[in-house]
Amino acid sequence: MAVSEPMDDPRGKILLVGGEGHPSGVPSHICQLAAALSDIGQVSVASEADKGGYSTLAAAGATHHVVPGLKSGLWPHRLWIGSRGLMRCVKSRGWRVVWLHARLPGLIGRLALALRIWRPVPGTHVVQTYHGLPFGKGHRAGFSKLSRAIEKMLLSACPPLDLIFLTPPQADRMRDAMGARRMARHRVHILGNGSNLGRLPKTPPHKPGRHLIMTGRSGYQKNYPLAVRVFAHLPDDCHLTLCGSGTERADVQKRLRRLAGPAAARIQFKGPVRDVRPLLMGADAYMLTSRYEGLPIGALEAFEVGLPLILSQFETSGDFLQSHPLALRLALTRSSLKQDAGEIDRLLATFCADREAYVTRIRALWQAQWSGHVFERQARALVTGWI
Numbered sequence: 001m002a003v004s005e006p007m008d009d010p011r012g013k014i015l016l017v018g019g020e021g022h023p024s025g026v027p028s029h030i031c032q033l034a035a036a037l038s039d040i041g042q043v044s045v046a047s048e049a050d051k052g053g054y055s056t057l058a059a060a061g062a063t064h065h066v067v068p069g070l071k072s073g074l075w076p077h078r079l080w081i082g083s084r085g086l087m088r089c090v091k092s093r094g095w096r097v098v099w100l101h102a103r104l105p106g107l108i109g110r111l112a113l114a115l116r117i118w119r120p121v122p123g124t125h126v127v128q129t130y131h132g133l134p135f136g137k138g139h140r141a142g143f144s145k146l147s148r149a150i151e152k153m154l155l156s157a158c159p160p161l162d163l164i165f166l167t168p169p170q171a172d173r174m175r176d177a178m179g180a181r182r183m184a185r186h187r188v189h190i191l192g193n194g195s196n197l198g199r200l201p202k203t204p205p206h207k208p209g210r211h212l213i214m215t216g217r218s219g220y221q222k223n224y225p226l227a228v229r230v231f232a233h234l235p236d237d238c239h240l241t242l243c244g245s246g247t248e249r250a251d252v253q254k255r256l257r258r259l260a261g262p263a264a265a266r267i268q269f270k271g272p273v274r275d276v277r278p279l280l281m282g283a284d285a286y287m288l289t290s291r292y293e294g295l296p297i298g299a300l301e302a303f304e305v306g307l308p309l310i311l312s313q314f315e316t317s318g319d320f321l322q323s324h325p326l327a328l329r330l331a332l333t334r335s336s337l338k339q340d341a342g343e344i345d346r347l348l349a350t351f352c353a354d355r356e357a358y359v360t361r362i363r364a365l366w367q368a369q370w371s372g373h374v375f376e377r378q379a380r381a382l383v384t385g386w387i
Contacts, residue, residue: 012040012096012387016062017086017109018047018054019102020071022245022272024217025193025297026101026131027053032196033099035060036376041097041387046070046089046105052274065089072104083108090118096387099127103134107150114157125386129164129191132294133174138314139292140220152178161186162386166193166295167316191382194375195300195366197277204282209237210348212310213283215276215298218246220291223312226332227289228256232263233341238348240287241279243270280305284348284355289332290314303366306359308351310344323369325361326351 014037016030027047034043034057044063047054048071057064067089069082086108090098098120100106106128112118113126120126134147155161155178163186165171171190175183212231216222224242231240246252248271257264273279280286286302286309293314302309303320309327311317317329328347330340351358368374 012042013093014041014043014097014099014383014387015090015093015095016043016045016099017090017101017105018045018070019104020245021048021051021053022217023051023053023274023276024245025294028195028297029129029131029193030054030101031056031060032194032372032375033379034062035196035372036379037383038062040380040384046086047102052272055274070102070105072102079104079108083112087112087118090120094121095124097125097127097383099129101129101131107154110154110158110161113159113161114154125162126159127162127164129166130170130174130294131166132292132315133170133177135177136173136315137292138221138290148177152182155182155186158186162189163187164189164191164382166191167319169315170294189382191378192370192375193295193297193300194370194372195297195304196372196375197280197301197304200305201277201281204278207239207282209239210285210352211239211241211283212285212287212344213241213243213279213302213307214287214289215243215273215301216288216290216296217244218242218249218252221293223289223291224252224256225259226312227287228260228263228267229334230289230330230332230337230340230344231267232260233338234263234345236266238345239266239268241268241270241283243273243276243279245272247271276301277305280307283307284352285310285344287344288312288314288317293317295319300366300370303362303370306362306366308347308358308362310347323365325365326358 018026018030037043038061046065046067049066067085069078086105100109135144168190171188214227218224247269253269286307288299289312295316299309309320309324311329312332320327321329328343332340
């Protein structure tokens with residue numbers, strides 16, 4: 001995907017760097033940034049090939065540079081390809097802003113800065129957004145310890161960066177973990193997530209029963225097995241739809257069906273979904289059983305549609321409870337699953353008894369705090385000072 005870049009365009013050049021191309025939170029955030037900044041900067045995006053995650057870039061007037069090897073992974077050859085491609089991209093033009101988002105290119109870019117392999121021209125803002133801290137509660141202990149050490153090294157060795165966190169508490173936790181002196185070398189900002197699904201389709205005829213939906217890659221973070229375990233305790237009129245990269249795989253489906261037992265017949269696997277709106281519109285609640293999160297856009301999209309939220313105890317789930325009138329934050333331990341399912345059952349009953357009124361109320365609260373307009377205003381205010 002590419003659009004022409006006028007040679008005499010007076011706007012500052014902004015490069016947003018992502019990772020894989022499937023629909024997920026980071027590509028959604030980048031696409032929203034590209035749209036928000038389109039009239040104050042000349043926006044380009046570097047990432048893996050688009051597989052649905054970057055489908056709105058062309059409409060935003062952004063250029064897409066495909067850089068293989070930016071997807072997180074431990075394959076040496078892919079790391080080498082991704083590192084070379086990213087360095088060619090960041091050194092190729094007079095970028096005023098280079099904004100690192102996905103985890104792997106964020107590490108590559110900052111390591112290149114620390115080793116002086118990449119020396120941006122004076123006045124360039126190099127920005128790192130932490131879409132959730134890479135260590136702490138919910139992360140595997142070994143990786144958490146390693147990530148903490150890597151962050152300390154990079155923040156000590158890199159020239160001053162603009163560091164962006166999704167919430168003030170995340171910035172505070174980072175400062176506690178890294179040390180105030182180390183963090184003082186850099187400029188800290190807050191820019192949360194928002195959601196912007198665009199025009200919502202007409203609500204489809206409601207299928208019999210009550211329907212839960214969960215979105216996100218099937219991996220350690222999202223903890224789909226836990227979602228299936230609690231779902232197995234719900235009444236037989238409940239159904240679960242699982243979307244996201246990996247849910248189309250036979251081995252993933254086999255494992256989750258085995259965990260669900262007799263409830264497996266009531267689970268649908270959709271795989272990567274380019275347009276999640278029809279599925280959200282047909283659901284009665286959104287579930288997210290993640291071990292850790294930043295500020296999940298999937299939950300914000302469900303908020304935008306007007307759905308109740310069923311959340312695990314990741315660090316920012318409390319932010320949703322403060323502003324959402326029909327949200328649960330559950331223990332979701334093996335010993336609590338039956339009790340948790342009872343709370344979900346009651347939540348669904350409450351919502352379905354007065355669906356229209358709840359949808360209207362939930363969407364109004366989303367509009368005031370988490371809408372694309374709110375995000376756009378905050379992003380533009382931040383970036384205007386850089387270009």
